[in-house]
Amino acid sequence: MSKRDYYDVLGTSKGASADEIKKAYRKKAKELHPDRNADNPDAESQFKEVNEAYDCLKDPDKKAAYDRYGHAAFEGGMGGGHPGGGFRGGQGDFSSAFSDVFDDLFGDFMGGRGGGGRQRATRGADLRYNLRVTLEEAFSGIQKTINVPSSVACTACDGSGAEGGGEPTTCPTCSGMGKVRAQQGFFTVERTCPTCSGMGQIIKNPCKACGGHGRVQKDRALSVNIPAGVETGTRIRLSGEGEAGLRGGPSGDLYIFIEVARHELFEREETNLFCRVPVSMTTAALGGDIEVPTIDGGRSRVKIPSGSQSGRQMRLRGKGMPALRGGGSGDMFIELAVETPVNLSSKQKELLREFEKLSDDNNPESSTFFRKVKGFWDSMKS
Incomplete structure (x- = not known):
């Protein structure tokens, strides 16, 4: 044929x-x-x-x-x-x-054809560092010093991995390709060169300080600028501050992930802050002025309208958190929590009972609720 x-x-x-x-x-x-x-x-x-x-x-x-x-x-x-x-x-x-x-x-x-040649100087790995800051620090911004355990370039060999800073030589097994090929039936399979581990080069006289890797483990102190307005999940990238490259390769990057700690007074929702403020029963009934804290360490005077109920919110404009990339600040919301007095004296109890007798028309929500309850029970009977 x-x-x-x-x-x-x-x-x-x-x-x-x-x-x-x-x-x-x-x-x-x-x-x-x-x-x-x-x-x-x-x-x-x-x-x-x-x-x-x-x-x-x-x-x-x-x-x-x-x-x-x-x-x-x-x-x-x-x-x-x-x-x-x-x-x-x-x-x-x-x-x-x-x-x-x-x-x-x-x-x-x-890694491309002849990829081993390009891999001789390998970029270092990126690193992650989790940093916890207070809400006050997130509000104002702060500069912090952190200690990062990392690989740094070996000073003894200038990062080359060879004793005395000598140059590596071409791997004789793969001729600098970093890969070797083996025939398996119809297919040619490429594998990483076992002699040079894919680097394409070998070091005949490895540096004693780093074992031929060109880098050593060391803690580094870094100064990090935390901008105002950061929140949990904010990521800050420090270029070139990651792990040192292998055999003189470029360093990786350091990524700092921010966690903002919970605050004992304020709760945060994006750029807004919420503060639950207890007020006395008499202040809620008669009205009055109270002082509330703000995240900048100051105080704001708030007027409580007479007849205020628990859960009522009042807004303080511009007293929240700053936006991370500009654009002003959020607001602060005051939520009233009307407090029931405890450990009453005999005189106080007597006055409250007298007040209760005179307050039939002063509790509109209670009157409405129990009127609905009575109607419900009547309908069940019929």
Whole structure:
């Protein structure tokens, strides 16, 4: 059975460019992969045919010979190709063909071709630090000093990992690629180089201070500016203050996560503050003035209207928390809690009983409630 034209196999024209040939191969390889065509007995042979065609057409020398002589270029030693002599036709060098496309499809994810070379100097990891501040500190803003346990560049080797600050050498196992390839059936599998751990370089004489890593563990004191208006969950990024890079690589970043502690007087809701203030029964009934605290440490005088009930709220404009990115401040809300007196003396009890006799018309909510209760009971009886 005669072989099909390689261009027909890939579904492209004879004048196709290298990129067009690669795109055509990628499409066919995905379409005919045996793992995706378990119900097609011809899928494997078609898959091999596609790889054979691509192995020929991706190589400029092979392609030139094929364009001139067709399949005869690879029969009987006709035509010249690689310096090593002859072309490998027949079944096609699938591992070479698929490896090219594997690099193209997954190269960026795996670190790219020759990724080991770019990984010689690896960026340090980002760090997280949880910082707790008081509500007063969140209101005014503050500068705090924190101690961060981290990896820092080794001073003995200037971060190179080599004794005396010497230069690493190219890994002989992977030739600086950081990866090694192994043939498994039809597939070429890439793995991290076991000799250099993917770095692409090795250090023959590691630094004694850091063991060849180029960094050591050390606590650092950092001054952090906490802006006014922060709230729980606010994140502050300090660029370059994270873990030191490996072998001279750039440092990571430090992320400070803010937690605002609960306050004994104020509750916060975004930029607004709430304060529950107890008032005496007489003050609530007769009205009067009270002093309430504000988050800035000051005092505000609030007028209590006569007849105020528990739960009544009054607003103090602009006495809340500042907005984190400007835009003014929130408000403070005073919630009244009318307090029932305890430990009454005999005289107080006597006066309250006398007051109760005279207060039938002074409790509108109670009168309304019990009128509704009476109506409910009457309806149940009927």
